Amino acid sequence: MTNPYEVLGVPPTASSADIQKAYRKLAKKLHPDLNPGDKAAEEKFKQVAGAYGLLGDAEKRKRFDDGEIDETGAERPQHKFYRDFATSDEGHPYADNSGYADFMDSDDAFAELLRRNERARANRRGHDLHYRLPIDFGDSITGANKHLTLPDGSALDVTIPPGLLDGQILRLRGKGAPGSGTGGHGDALIEVEVMPDPRFTREGDDISLELPISLSEAVLGTKIRVPTPTGAVTMTVPKGSNTGTTMRLRGKGAPRREGGHGDEFVRLKVVLPKGPDPELEDFVSRWGRKAFNPREDGAS
């Protein structure tokens, strides 16, 4: 930093009134907020303000004159200037477009550009807002109405259409951030996360389910209740069913795009009772066809 007297352009003998006058004259010319487009002005202004911080204070000036402090001794704390904020974003309460309003009335190309900008700014659509919504597997098949509470405390009613897949995005028109002028609101984009269900697996429009049955149900056949996304239904297990036997419940799957529904496939699994069962052992040892070998037909 150079000599503060030189910066202010006053002799070392100048009175405090002269110093203040000199400072005001320079500062008015150099203040960054009065020179929004001049980068160099800020640097010069800082020098002038620093010099005045030193010489404008009688005590500091005396200490400087006596050589007790140097010219860096009185730098003012720096703050951000208004110009750093003023142009950056739009729609703030201080924005004023009257400085070129008259240009927009003329017919030349420049005026047209200005007008187009102005319209776009005045009528800008709001931003889209993104959300995630976890739903149950059952709701993803049958559809549902969900209430989504937003971070700001407001709520959105979301209609989950039947047959929705994990990761699918629902667009709620006009439920996003507000726009300006006639721009309207943006959209709310809701990514749906389908929570897995331990029972069901989805394959396209069909769903499948593994259903345990007892040995006697497998051998003798029975009617049992089977869960489906729309509630349990009764299904007939025919005599002589086996592990791997697959039954089809028509129309109990997810809705098809082209209409109708997929199916639910129920794969049976024969389960023996837990633990040793002397009665069963006794019965099987007396079973007439104990010589039956399921590996005979090449299965082994």
Added chain:
Amino acid sequence: MTMTRQQFLTNADLDVKTLEFWIEQHWLIPTETTTEMSFSDKDVARAHFIRDLKGDFGVNDEGIDVILHLVDQLHGLRRALAELTRGMPESSR
């Protein structure tokens, strides 16, 4: 960053009476909700500017009105010019 009225008074180094007068003059326009005012960093910078004008430059209240009006127009022009040089604003691309 937004701040409460009390935080703003500290950051801008203002007293309550001065702030009320500046708001009355529309030199400062805080965001008002139903219950309170909130201020931004931009408001702080604008307050510093007004203080420089009044304190260091000896501008009186009528002068502040004139200067702020011209400076706001200047920034409006600068923004329009910046958008024109950058091309069209996002939403019309």
